[in-house]
Amino acid sequence: MTPIYDRVALIGLGLIAGSMSLAMRRAGLAGEIVGTARSADTRAVAAEIGLVDRVTDTVAEAVTDADLVVLCVPVGAMGDVAAEMAPHLKPGATVTDVGSVKAAVIAAVGPHLPEGVHFIPAHPLAGTEHSGPRSGFAELFDNRWTLLVPVENTDPEALARLRDLWERIGANTEVMDADHHDLVLAVTSHTPHLIAYTMVGVADDLRRVTDSEVIKYSAAGFRDFTRIAASDPTMWRDVFLTNKDATLEILGRFTEELFALQRAIRKGDGQHLFDYFTRTRAIRRGIIEAGQDTSAPDFGRGVKVK
Amino acid sequence: MTPIYDRVALIGLGLIAGSMSLAMRRAGLAGEIVGTARSADTRAVAAEIGLVDRVTDTVAEAVTDADLVVLCVPVGAMGDVAAEMAPHLKPGATVTDVGSVKAAVIAAVGPHLPEGVHFIPAHPLAGTEHSGPRSGFAELFDNRWTLLVPVENTDPEALARLRDLWERIGANTEVMDADHHDLVLAVTSHTPHLIAYTMVGVADDLRRVTDSEVIKYSAAGFRDFTRIAASDPTMWRDVFLTNKDATLEILGRFTEELFALQRAIRKGDGQHLFDYFTRTRAIRRGIIEAGQDTSAPDFGRGVKVK
Numbered sequence: 067m068t069p070i071y072d073r074v075a076l077i078g079l080g081l082i083a084g085s086m087s088l089a090m091r092r093a094g095l096a097g098e099i100v101g102t103a104r105s106a107d108t109r110a111v112a113a114e115i116g117l118v119d120r121v122t123d124t125v126a127e128a129v130t131d132a133d134l135v136v137l138c139v140p141v142g143a144m145g146d147v148a149a150e151m152a153p154h155l156k157p158g159a160t161v162t163d164v165g166s167v168k169a170a171v172i173a174a175v176g177p178h179l180p181e182g183v184h185f186i187p188a189h190p191l192a193g194t195e196h197s198g199p200r201s202g203f204a205e206l207f208d209n210r211w212t213l214l215v216p217v218e219n220t221d222p223e224a225l226a227r228l229r230d231l232w233e234r235i236g237a238n239t240e241v242m243d244a245d246h247h248d249l250v251l252a253v254t255s256h257t258p259h260l261i262a263y264t265m266v267g268v269a270d271d272l273r274r275v276t277d278s279e280v281i282k283y284s285a286a287g288f289r290d291f292t293r294i295a296a297s298d299p300t301m302w303r304d305v306f307l308t309n310k311d312a313t314l315e316i317l318g319r320f321t322e323e324l325f326a327l328q329r330a331i332r333k334g335d336g337q338h339l340f341d342y343f344t345r346t347r348a349i350r351r352g353i354i355e356a357g358q359d360t361s362a363p364d365f366g367r368g369v370k371v372k
Numbered sequence: 373m374t375p376i377y378d379r380v381a382l383i384g385l386g387l388i389a390g391s392m393s394l395a396m397r398r399a400g401l402a403g404e405i406v407g408t409a410r411s412a413d414t415r416a417v418a419a420e421i422g423l424v425d426r427v428t429d430t431v432a433e434a435v436t437d438a439d440l441v442v443l444c445v446p447v448g449a450m451g452d453v454a455a456e457m458a459p460h461l462k463p464g465a466t467v468t469d470v471g472s473v474k475a476a477v478i479a480a481v482g483p484h485l486p487e488g489v490h491f492i493p494a495h496p497l498a499g500t501e502h503s504g505p506r507s508g509f510a511e512l513f514d515n516r517w518t519l520l521v522p523v524e525n526t527d528p529e530a531l532a533r534l535r536d537l538w539e540r541i542g543a544n545t546e547v548m549d550a551d552h553h554d555l556v557l558a559v560t561s562h563t564p565h566l567i568a569y570t571m572v573g574v575a576d577d578l579r580r581v582t583d584s585e586v587i588k589y590s591a592a593g594f595r596d597f598t599r600i601a602a603s604d605p606t607m608w609r610d611v612f613l614t615n616k617d618a619t620l621e622i623l624g625r626f627t628e629e630l631f632a633l634q635r636a637i638r639k640g641d642g643q644h645l646f647d648y649f650t651r652t653r654a655i656r657r658g659i660i661e662a663g664q665d666t667s668a669p670d671f672g673r674g675v676k677v678k
Contacts (some may be wrong), residue, residue: 142642166592191592194669195656201669210591240588250585253575255592260637261567262593264630266652268622269559279556281658282546285516286472286497286561287568289665290596296656299649306637306645316574317634321627324570328623331566331612336448339612343605346572350501350602352587359595363500363507365671 070231071133071160072097077125077147078138079103079112080298081193082164084202086136087118089235092204102128103199104139111199126154134231137163137175142304145174152178160184160224166251166301168215168244170308176217184224187215189247190237191255195296208236209357215244252312256305257320260313262294263302376537377439377466378403383431383453384444385409385418386604387499388470390508392442393424395541398510408434409505410445417505432460440537443469443481448610451480458484466490466530472557472607474521474550476614482523490530493521495553496543497561501602514542515663521550558618562611563626566619568600569608 074096076083083101090096101118102125103109113121122128129135129151137144144163155161161183165171168187179185192210194201212232216225229239242250269280269288284292306313330338354361380402382389389407396402407424408431409415419427428434435441435457443450450469461467467489471477474493485491498516500507518538522531535545548556575586575594590598612619636644660667 191589193592196669203669211589213589250589251592253578254586254589254594257574258571258593258597260633261571261630262596263649263652264626264633265564265567266655267648268563268625268629270651270655271625272559278658278662280560281655281662281664283497283517283519283556283560284659284662284664286499286557287564287600288560289659290568290600291564292652292656292659293665293671294593294596295649295652297649299646299653302649303642303645307640307642310637310640313637314634317630319574319577320570321630323574324567324623324627327566327570328620331616331619334613334616336609336613339609340605342573343569343601343603343608345576346569346598346601347605349572349576349587350598352584353590353595353598356584356587356590358587358590359599363502363509365599 069097070095070227070234073132073134074099075128075132075135076101076118076138077128077135077151079108079117079121079199080138081197081201081206082190083136083138084112084117084199085192085204085206086138086164086202086235088202088204089207090231093234095231095234096134100128100132108199115200117199117202125151129154129156129159131156133159134228135159135161137161137165140301140304141165141167141171141308142300144171145178148175148178152180155180155183157182158184160186160228162186162188162228164188164190166255166305167309168247172215172217172244184221185217186220186225186228187217187244188228188232189213189215189251190232192237193297195293197298197301205236207232210237212237212239213247214239214241215247216241248309248312249315252309252316256309256313257316259294259297259302260306260317261320262291265291266295375403376401376533376540379438380405380440380442381434381438382407382424382442382444383434383457385414385423385505386444387503387507387512388496389442389444390418390423390505391498391510391512392444392470392508392541394508394510395513396537399540401537401540402440406434406438414505421506423505423508431457435460435462435465437462439465440534441465441467443467443471446607446610447471447473447477447480447614448606450477451484454481454484458486461486461489463488464490466492466534468492468494468534470494470496472561472611473615474553478521478523478550490527491523492526492531492534493523493550494534494538495519495521495557496538498543499603501599503604503607511542513538516543518543518545519553520545520547521553522547554615554618555621558615558622562615562619563622565600565603565608566612566623567626568597571597572601
C-alpha cells in the first residue's frame with residue numbers, strides 16, 4: 067500500500083501516539099514514523115520496544131522534514147510544543163493534534179504556526195484507563211470516531227488526506243466546529259469523568275474509615291467508576307482547565323437533575339424514580355445498536371476467578 | 373455431592389434467582405429447586421428453558437416443604453410476599469433474600485415469619501445490567517462477595533448452612549449488621565447508580581437537541597455510565613426508597629466534593645484537580661489486586677468492529 071505521508075512525527079509517546087504508530091504500521095500508512103517525548107524514560111522505552119521507527123531527543127529533530135506532525139501531549143503543553151517546533155516545520159506540512167479539547171488547542175497552537183503549514187486539529191474518541199509508551203495497541207481506533215475540527219480556510223486537500231489517514235487507521239470520521247466539539251465532549255466525556263473522579267474520591271475518604279470494604283465490595287457498581295477515574299491525571303487536569311465553560315454548563319444541568327432525583331428520594335416519589343430509570347435504559351440500547359459498546363453482560367469482562 | 377438443602381424455593385425468577393439455580397445445580401447443592409414468579413410470562417419462560425426443576429403458579433405451592441426459601445423479588449415487594457407465604461412455611465425452614473437493602477427488608481419481612489422459621493437476610497454483590505429469566509448464568513457469583521446479615525438470636529447452625537451454600541455457589545462470604553451493610557452499599561452501589569442514571573438522563577435530554585451524537589461519541593467515557601443506568605428500574609426505585617438515609621448521606625458528601633472540584637475548575641486551580649485525580653488512581657489498583665475487576669484495558673471488552 068502506498069503511504070499517505072512519507073514521514074510522520076509523533077510528539078509525545080503515550081497511549082494515543084503509540085496506538086497511532088501501531089495502526090499506521092498495520093496499514094502501511096507512513097513511510098517513516100518518528101517520535102519524541104519530553105521524558106527520557108519514555109523515549110528509552112519507546113526505542114526499546116520499537117514503538118516508532120526512530121526516536122529523537124528533541125522536538126526540532128522529530129518534526130524536521132515531517133509531512134505530518136501529530137501533537138500527542140496534554141492539552142496544556144501544546145502551546146509550548148508548537149512554539150518550539152514552529153521554526154523547524156517543513157513548508158506544506160500538516161500539523162494536527164489528538165487533544166480532548168479543541169477551542170483551547172486552536173488558540174494555543176494556531177498563532178505559532180508559520181504560513182504555508184496546514185493546521186487541522188483532530189480528536190480520536192478512543193482510549194483506555196492506561197497510559198504511557200507501553201499502553202498502545204493497533205486496534206484502539208477500530209470503529210471509533212475521530213472528529214476533525216478544521217480552522218478557517220483549511221486546505222480541502224490537506225483535510226481529505228488527514229481524514230483518509232484516520233479512516234485507514236480504522237476510525238470513522240466526522241467534521242465539526244470547535245465549540246460544538248467542546249460541548250459534545252463535555253457531555254460524553256468530560257463531565258462523566260469528573261463525576262467518576264468525584265465518586266471515587268468520596269469512596270476513598272470513606273475507605274479510610276471502613277478498612278478495605280469499598281474495594282472488596284466494589285463489584286456492586288462502584289468498580290466501573292474506578293476505571294474511568296484511573297485515567298491520566300495530567301491529561302484530565304488540562305481538559306477541565308481548558309474546557310471550563312462547557313464542562314461547567316453540563317455540570318450545572320447534572321446537579322439540577324441530581325437534586326430533582328434526590329428530592330424524589332427524600333419525598334418517597336417512586337413514580338418519578340421509576341420513570342427516570344426507564345428512560346435511561348433506552349440510550350444503552352442505542353449505543354449497542356450503533357456498535358459503540360458490547361451487549362455482553364458486564365462488558366463481557368473476564369474477571370479472574372480465585 | 374450431598375445437597376445442602378433437600379428443597380430450595382426461589383421466589384422471583386430474574387437474574388439473581390436464575391443464576392443461583394444454575395450455580396446450585398453446577399455444584400449439586402439442592403435436591404430439588406422449585407421456583408415461582410408473579411408474571412405468567414416469566415414462569416412460562418423459566419419452565420421452557422428448564423431454569424428450575426419445577427415451576428409453580430403460586431408462592432404457597434413453591435414454599436411448601438421447602439428447606440430454604442429465597443426471596444428474589446424487588447425490595448418493595450418482599451413484605452407482601454412474606455405475608456403470602458408465611459402460613460405455608462415448613463417449621464425449621466430458613467428464609468433468606470437477595471435484596472440490595474437490608475434494614476428495610478428486615479423490617480418488612482421479619483414480622484410476618486412464624487416462630488421456628490430461621491430468617492437470615494443476605495445480599496450477593498453481583499449482577500449485570502440484564503434482567504429477567506433468561507439473564508442468569510452459573511458463574512455470576514464466582515469470587516464475588518455475599519454479605520450475610522443475621523438478625524438477633526439467629527441460630528448459628530442455620531447461618532453456617534446458608535453460608536456454606538453461598539460459598540459452594542462460588543461466592544466469598546462476610547457477616548455484617550444491617551445498618552453497616554446499608555451504608556457500605558450506599559457508597560459502593562446505590563449512589564454510583566443514582567449518579568450514572570442522572571448523567572445518562574442529562575445526556576438523553578441533550579440527545580434530542582444534538583441528534584444521535586451522544587450515542588455515536590459515547591466511547592469517550594459516557595458509555596460506561598449507560599451500562600449501569602440500564603439496570604432494572606423497579607429494583608432500583610425500591611433501593612432508593614428503602615435505603616433513603618444512607619443514600620442521601622453519601623449523596624451529600626458527593627455533591628460537597630463535586631462542588632469543590634467545580635470551584636477548582638472555575639478558579640483554574642490545576643493543582644487541586646491534579647492531586648485529586650492522582651489519589652483516585654490508587655483505588656483502582658486496589659480493586660484489581662483484590663481480584664474484583666480485570667486489569668485488561670477498557671475491561672477487555674470486545675466491541676464488535678464494523
